[in-house]
Amino acid sequence: MRKLYSHPKSPTPADIVADIGTSAMNAIAKLEISSEHGARGKYNDQAGSPLFSALPRELRDLIWAFATAPYEDPKAKFENTAYYYRPGHTARLKTETAVLLTCRRVWLEANAFPMMQAEQSFYYYRGAPDGRDPEWMARLTKHNSQNLGELHLFIQMGTIERLAGPTWSLRDYFLIHRPVRGDFQPRVFRLTIRHTDWWSWENDAPLRLQDTWVKALLDAPELRSTPILKLELETLDYKADQLAVIVDRIKKLESAERSSHYVGDYPTMTRFELADEQDTSTWEGPTNIDGRVRQAYKDKATLTYHVVTLTWNLRFTSLPHASVPGLRRASVALSPDQNPLAVDENWGRAEGGLKFWYSAILPRRREPRMTEWTEGMKRYHFMLRFWTQVRWISRRQAELGEAVRRRQFEESCGAVLERRWAARWEAEKSLLKFVGHRIP
Structure with missing residues (x-):
């Protein structure tokens, strides 16, 4: 059953929280997350409060929000000569959460906002x-x-270049445990190369950057739950021309397509698309970085920094104008069981006449380059290939059957779910409404 949702064109919390669009489904997701804590139904509805x-x-x-x-925090300022001092990071970042302690009704609606809006650095x-x-x-x-x-x-620069290697992944910079579904899905991922992060910046060396790690970042499977990806490159103003050459080269890199989300019951391809405009800014800082004046800056009163920010948005390749919300991630197909199959001595009497198929099909296939294949090796090779195909066919039939049953269930329960959401929105004085389908 297909439903459409309408929403007023006024700014939504998603614009403030993560700048990921004005989809009403984002608001629905927030309500569902809050209901998992078991506090729903145990609060005063605060009907007397405007x-x-x-x-x-x-x-x-x-x-x-x-x-x-x-x-x-004005009480936790950083030294302006520190490596980490820059606009947006001149002091410790602080979040007030006192509003969550007022009542359960407020907590249910607002408990996700502090984490959604916080910037985790x-x-x-030099942190x-x-x-x-x-x-x-x-x-x-x-x-x-x-x-x-x-x-x-x-x-x-030297540390991020490991991302281009075959044995390193993006999650290795953040997680120390084995991958768990849903453990790495930020709404915005920002990577910053500061002036002091370039190769040989102390000697005022020319800027150089390898494209391989940027391409690996765009193709990282860990970011296919992240709607926005930002790359921030910072240098001094007199190196802006060098940075422009690097930026133009990065803009030509294309993100690989990956089957990462479900739309309905079908896996859909996604990719990162570069935004049309880049963000350019400048700011000034002292010459004594970390309390020391380098030889290259001794004749300068201040240092003027030049910052270029490139933004990519995650898009469906088949729906280029649609943003990617937090939909169901596509499950990873399990590899066939590689355990050796036991070959029964009476395998020729097995169901389906396997001995006939073995004698008829196996000789026509090209055998691996070996000096000699014994009869037992041929039987094992055939049985392994045969049962792998059987398991794949059985799994595919089960998936198709499950998809049909899920669709039938959703169609039969669609009216019930629609009434439930309509009643919930009415109780919350929400502006969300169903359109294109009326509740009978």
Whole structure:
């Protein structure tokens, strides 16, 4: 059953939280996440408060977003000569969560916003005091992992170049445990190369960057749940021309297509597409970086930094104008069982006449280059190939049957679910409504 949702064109919390579009399904996802904690049904509906009785849910979400937005703590300023000092990181980032303690009704609606809006910064060398580490990521609850907002990686050129190697992945910079579904899905991923992260910056060497790790970043399977990818390159103003050459080269890199999401019951290809406009900014800092004045800067009063930010958006290749929300991830197909199959001595009397097929088909296939194949090796090779095909056919039939049964179930329960959501939105004074299908 296909349903369409309407929503007013006023700004939504998604614009503030992650800048990932104005889809009503994002609001639905937030409601569902909050309901997992078992507190729904155990709260006072606060009918006497105009906040809940008069304001619609969308406006309340804007209030929660503003109340829990992170800010730079004026009581925890950084030294302006530190390696990590820059706009947006001049002090520790702080989030106020007092609003969540007012009542259960507020907590149910707003508990995801602090994590969704926070910027979690990881530094590989010369990090700030509020930097995170893989141990911190390992301590996150499932709820916090699902609501992870912006993940910001500050990293030196020599360290990020490992990403292009065959034995290194993006998650290795953040996680110390084995992969678990849903443990790495930030809404925004930002990677920053600071002026002090380039090769031989102390000697004022020319800028150089390998394209291989940028291509590996665009193709990273870990980011196929991340709608926005940002690459921030920072250098000094008199090297802007060198940086422009590198940026033009990066813009020509194309993201590989991956089957990463389900639309309905069908896996769909996604890829990162470069935004039309790049963001360029400048800022000024002292010449005594880390308390020392380098030879190249001794004649300068201040250093002017030139920053270029490239943005990629995750898109469906078959739906180029649609943004990718948090849909179901495509499951990884299990590889066939590689355990040796026991060859029965009476295998010729097996069901289906395997001995006949063995004698009729195997001689026509090209055998591996070996000095000599024994009869037992031929039988084992055939049985392994035969049962692998049988398992694949059986698994595919089960998947198709499950898809049909799921579609039949959704069609039969569609009206019930529609009534349930309509009643919930009405109770929350929400502006969301069903269109294109009426409740009988």
